[in-house]
Amino acid sequence: MSQVEIRPVQSKRDMETFIALPNGLHRNDPHYVAPLKLERRQALSPKSNPLFNHIEARFFLAYRGGKPVGRISAQADPRLGPIGQFGLIAAEDDAAVFHALFGAAESWLRAQGKREVQGPFNLNINEESGLLIEGFDTPPMLLMPHDMPYVAPRVEAEGYAKAMDLFAYLxxxxxxxxxxxxxxxxxxxxxxxxxxxxxxxxxxxxxxxxxxxxxxxxxxxxxxxxxxxxxxxxxxxxxxxxxxxxxxxxxxxxxxxxxxxxxxxxxxxxxxxxxxxxxxxxxxxxxxxxxxxxxxxxxxxxxxxxxxxxxxxxxxxxxxxxxxxxxxxxxxxxxxxxxxxxxxxxxxxxxxxxxxxxxxxxxxxxxxxxxxxxx
Known part of the structure; x- marks a missing residue:
């Protein structure tokens, strides 16, 4: 297979690709709900979301053969000291894609002086938080994440361990x-x-x-x-x-x-x-x-x-x-x-x-x- 290429999100067109990418990954998932594109544009825009007054963030896309196959964000919040964050993780079920995405996010966080990374946070703990590990058989509620079952094992293969679980009760x-x-x-x-x-x-x-x-x-x-x-x-x-x-x-x-x-x-x-x-x-x-x-x-x-x-x-x-x-x-x-x-x-x-x-x-x-x- 061709090599995975990581590109930073730099244009409106890149951001549209970033926002739309999970929709294709979940096309056969009956429980997935596509977020409103307008809401996602505003949430990920420094012009619209005041969270960007407190954090710096970078967004990365993974490509293979010219096709987008994954995405991730990296966030640096001075209030968290040496802890950086990742978020918005979504990718094809491919170890190479996950490895490249996390490599880009971690490299940027190191450059910000971070010594630990936690996540996923989309984009901080007061917004969407956590990676779904149990409960794939029902749709997500408002402002709650929904992930494919293979994502957690891929994240753990990159050296990530549990920090905290979040529960939902019905x-x-x-x-x-x-x-x-x-x-x-x-x-x-x-x-x-x-x-x-x-x-x-x-x-x-x-x-x-x-x-x-x-x-x-x-x-x-x-x-x-x-x-x-x-x-x-x-x-x-x-x-x-x-x-x-x-x-x-x-x-x-x-x-x-x-x-x-x-x-x-x-x-x-x-x-x-x-x-x-x-x-x-x-x-x-x-x-x-x-x-x-x-x-x-x-x-x-x-x-x-x-x-x-x-x-x-x-x-x-x-x-x-x-x-x-x-x-x-x-x-x-x-x-x-x-x-x-x-x-x-x-x-x-x-x-x-x-x-x-x-x-x-x-x-x-x-x-x-x-x-x-x-x-």
Missing amino acids: HDVSVPFPKAVERILARPRPEGVVVRHIDWKRYDEELRTIVDIFNDAWSENWGFLPLGEDELQHLAKSMKPLLDDKLAWIAEVDGKPAAFGVALPNLNEMIRDLGGDLLPFGWAKLVWRLKRRTYTTGRVALMGVRREHHRSYLGKLVPLFIFEKFREVGRERGVKKVEMSWVLESNMPMRHIGEALGGGAPYKTYRIYTKPLVA
């Missing part, structure tokens, strides 16, 4: 809560606890409250990176078309915001037949589906409890109160299943909730890998 809203959870929820709510949906008229202020709780709640978690003001504004703009104000909740304790949960309609369910294209009729289909609420699945994408409540009984109750609201509103909206994702392997309180609500073990597992970079 909850059927028509199935009653476990008896133990029902008994807890049947008790009188602790005095001073109020669970309310966000005030749409104060959207920016409410989202700022949610991000403040998120940054506090997650600050001690593995791999945490805070969301900055610029990222907050980007999040506010990008989430607004999807956000249902009845599916975003804030829990207050004695009048102070203490926890939150945000569930999103599963956009992947609504774009699955669009092939990533909004033209010529994709826009009309998507707007109609959003307006008519044609989705039957959703994802609890964000949830957090302030650290001051982490070790209290109240801190364990509040997520259940919020999830109870998700169930009630979800049933009204015709939602049948809700994914709780992702949950760090080391986050035992949230794992216990996921296992109780999801009927046991996670239904999908994603892996973050690590590898030392030898000078």
Whole structure:
């Protein structure tokens, strides 16, 4: 076979090739959902994504015989010190292609002074994270990765080892809560606890409250990176078309915001037949589906409890109160299943909730890998 050639992404045409490459690899995968090309262009553009105010990134394409056969990104974030990251890995099932791609990413990271590489992150831990290693038989939810089964062995063959697993739990809203959870929820709510949906008229202020709780709640978690003001504004703009104000909740304790949960309609369910294209009729289909609420699945994408409540009984109750609201509103909206994702392997309180609500073990597992970079 001809030699693998690595080329950096340098033009708009290169980026279009980079974005489209997974679609061909997954053409026979019945569970793959092509991301919207417009969204991918914005996510990978320094002009559109404020994440690039904090990181440097390079994108590489692998070619063989003039045909694109793989892609990878490399990211350097000063906040992570000596740790670099890779992401957006997708390639044909060929050891030579994976070896060439990782060689290019690692070489660039070494030049940035990095001594360790972790990933995949698309493009950091607050965006798509992890490589799917279990749960290939169902489609991915909104903003969750989907990979071919051969990718993990190819990554591991390049010397990468497990750093952390991320779990996803699937909850059927028509199935009653476990008896133990029902008994807890049947008790009188602790005095001073109020669970309310966000005030749409104060959207920016409410989202700022949610991000403040998120940054506090997650600050001690593995791999945490805070969301900055610029990222907050980007999040506010990008989430607004999807956000249902009845599916975003804030829990207050004695009048102070203490926890939150945000569930999103599963956009992947609504774009699955669009092939990533909004033209010529994709826009009309998507707007109609959003307006008519044609989705039957959703994802609890964000949830957090302030650290001051982490070790209290109240801190364990509040997520259940919020999830109870998700169930009630979800049933009204015709939602049948809700994914709780992702949950760090080391986050035992949230794992216990996921296992109780999801009927046991996670239904999908994603892996973050690590590898030392030898000078």
